[in-house]
Amino acid sequence: MRTDNEAAPPPPPAADPAANAVELVGVSKNFGAVAAVHTVTLAIRQGEVLTLLGPSGCGKTTLLNIIAGFEEPTRGRIQIDGRDVTLTPPHLRDTGMVFQNYALFPHMNVFENVAFGLSMRRMPKARIAIEVSRALEMVKLEGLGGRRVRQLSGGQQQRVALARAIVIQPKVLLLDEPLSALDKNLRGQMQIELKELHDRTGLTTVFVTHDQGEALSLSDRIVVLNRGEIQQIAAPLELYRRPANGFVASFIGDINHLPPAECHRYGSDILFRLTPAIELAMPARADLALRDDQKAHIFVRPEHLRIADETGEGRNRVLCQVVTHVYQGTHTLTRVEAVGLGLLQLRIPGGEIIERTPPGSRIVVTINLDEATVLAEA
Amino acid sequence: MLRLEPRFAARARSGLFWFTVVLILLFMTIPAVVVIATSFSPSELVTFPPAGLSLKWYVRAVTYPDFQNAFINGLIVTSFASTLALITGSAVAYLIDRYAFPGRAALEAVLSSPLIVPHFTTGLGFLMLGVALGINQGYAIVIVTHVLLVLPFVTRSVYVSLRNIDPHLERAAANLGASPGRVLTRITVPLLLPGMAGGWLVAAVLSLTEFTASLYVTDAGTQTLPVAMYTYIREYSDPTIAAISAILILATTLVMFIADQIFGLGRILSIDAH
Ligand SMILES: Nc1ncnc2c1ncn2[C@@H]1O[C@H](COP(=O)(O)OP(=O)(O)OP(=O)(O)O)[C@@H](O)[C@H]1O
Numbered sequence A: 001m002r003t004d005n006e007a008a009p010p011p012p013p014a015a016d017p018a019a020n021a022v023e024l025v026g027v028s029k030n031f032g033a034v035a036a037v038h039t040v041t042l043a044i045r046q047g048e049v050l051t052l053l054g055p056s057g058c059g060k061t062t063l064l065n066i067i068a069g070f071e072e073p074t075r076g077r078i079q080i081d082g083r084d085v086t087l088t089p090p091h092l093r094d095t096g097m098v099f100q101n102y103a104l105f106p107h108m109n110v111f112e113n114v115a116f117g118l119s120m121r122r123m124p125k126a127r128i129a130i131e132v133s134r135a136l137e138m139v140k141l142e143g144l145g146g147r148r149v150r151q152l153s154g155g156q157q158q159r160v161a162l163a164r165a166i167v168i169q170p171k172v173l174l175l176d177e178p179l180s181a182l183d184k185n186l187r188g189q190m191q192i193e194l195k196e197l198h199d200r201t202g203l204t205t206v207f208v209t210h211d212q213g214e215a216l217s218l219s220d221r222i223v224v225l226n227r228g229e230i231q232q233i234a235a236p237l238e239l240y241r242r243p244a245n246g247f248v249a250s251f252i253g254d255i256n257h258l259p260p261a262e263c264h265r266y267g268s269d270i271l272f273r274l275t276p277a278i279e280l281a282m283p284a285r286a287d288l289a290l291r292d293d294q295k296a297h298i299f300v301r302p303e304h305l306r307i308a309d310e311t312g313e314g315r316n317r318v319l320c321q322v323v324t325h326v327y328q329g330t331h332t333l334t335r336v337e338a339v340g341l342g343l344l345q346l347r348i349p350g351g352e353i354i355e356r357t358p359p360g361s362r363i364v365v366t367i368n369l370d371e372a373t374v375l376a377e378a
Numbered sequence B: 001m002l003r004l005e006p007r008f009a010a011r012a013r014s015g016l017f018w019f020t021v022v023l024i025l026l027f028m029t030i031p032a033v034v035v036i037a038t039s040f041s042p043s044e045l046v047t048f049p050p051a052g053l054s055l056k057w058y059v060r061a062v063t064y065p066d067f068q069n070a071f072i073n074g075l076i077v078t079s080f081a082s083t084l085a086l087i088t089g090s091a092v093a094y095l096i097d098r099y100a101f102p103g104r105a106a107l108e109a110v111l112s113s114p115l116i117v118p119h120f121t122t123g124l125g126f127l128m129l130g131v132a133l134g135i136n137q138g139y140a141i142v143i144v145t146h147v148l149l150v151l152p153f154v155t156r157s158v159y160v161s162l163r164n165i166d167p168h169l170e171r172a173a174a175n176l177g178a179s180p181g182r183v184l185t186r187i188t189v190p191l192l193l194p195g196m197a198g199g200w201l202v203a204a205v206l207s208l209t210e211f212t213a214s215l216y217v218t219d220a221g222t223q224t225l226p227v228a229m230y231t232y233i234r235e236y237s238d239p240t241i242a243a244i245s246a247i248l249i250l251a252t253t254l255v256m257f258i259a260d261q262i263f264g265l266g267r268i269l270s271i272d273a274h
């Protein structure tokens, strides 16, 4: 368990810049007084699916527009495929974008929409026909080339937009919340199809979403943004397990943010005094340099809270009162209140807990801090 | 206090509503109705209600040489004026929509001004200018006047269509490799065509029926139909004038109806929310 928590070595700096599909160096974008993007430095690796994740207005679309060339950065440089494109107009950048509203050309049919990029590249008609039908087949729309785009369902329009972007084999595929306009079932299905599509095409992909579930399931790496600044870049699992700061911890998945605690070393443990009555212990970690009496913030996932067994043994026991249960099929989210800690959330497999401990009952909860995120107060 | 049973009150309200609607419609169409009814009158005098049914004034209207010439004049003036206005208006609309330049707000204001400057002012102004420049005879002065009068409508029509184009479409085209010129020819103009055609038709109807300014800037050789009609009623008082009016009403209604069916006048006259 400990080894999991060792700091991952930083990726070696790329010697050959062409190994990265896209590089942003110190990119900022201001709209008047609003800093939509603030000194973002980011290398997108060849063939990876990189997700830009963050709350509404954090600058995801702006960043995508900067890569596509629709916005000129206020400061900084952009490279695509090793070539500086900071001042290159969009039509010479070779990026393929899928817009949030799909932006299909209403005066063209499906075939003409998908063929547009190829005919701009002056590809011979016969080859265009082959490429388009291949692309339509990839997105499971074979035979619909003659349809007008207005006659398509939302899911089909989305596929046309995808086909239109991949058929030109862009240096980078840019997807701006492509699934947000779909209903929930369709979204799940399209997630799987996007993944398969990526496996088949191997296109470097930048995927924008504010849905963390989507980000965790689709990405090789996730960039968490807040107010135009990068909070963390990491693989999904690492992001979930080792959030770099409080924002990431609370943004990715459910988490319990405990009140600030004072810490003390005690043998091989660190003790956190949360209230005069509650003290929690955690095995000391190499990556956690905490001074005695330092204030720290503890974030712990709902699945690391358990209802204590009858034996009355075990560490980090806290007496709580059940507030509510929310049954979610495979598990139950239970909210409890502990004096001095406020509301805590537990994720308990199954549903029998609902009958065993109705709201109002008193239970003892153990808080396992082995995988908790601890952030020292500066 | 009188209290009505709710269902009855609702019915009374809806009855009142429809009564009002019918009244307004009647009020708005009554001049046309009177004119059309009179045009079928067999009598030599303009009388209402007509004392019988006859098509003889229609025959006279379409065979009267002054009307024939005026109609052809009108077609010449209208086709040039509407087309010139369409070209200028489209360019101006594009500039206003796409570029921030000094005087853009002023240009917008000037464009809407012929809507409030009375037509006789425009006509008089151009007449005086034409005299000063020695071009007060011939089609040119009429066409220029009409261009000015219909320009705001055409510009607005194209402008509204431009605003209704999803900007993402042009971005998508650029993203797929279309240079700015090809974005214009493959995306923007095709999407603007309905607005341009609709604007042209509205301009044509306005130009064909324009009277006040035309009275100043036309002469015997270039007079348009409304001016010829005015000249006619100063000399004669038979229902020919009603017949030619009826034809004009029918023709313009037909054109507007077609424009509405094909291009959607709602789109020309307002900005969709999208
Ligand atoms: N053209 C613009 N003019 C002025 N401000 C803008 C413009 N585009 C974006 N902004 C501002 O920049 C910030 C970032 O916007 P952006 O659209 O990139 O956010 P986002 O992360 O894509 O949000 P969402 O999830 O809602 O799409 C916002 O505060 C937004 O108001």
Ligand SMILES: [Mg+2]
Residues within 6 Å of the ligand: A060, A061, A062
């Ligand atoms: Mg966005």
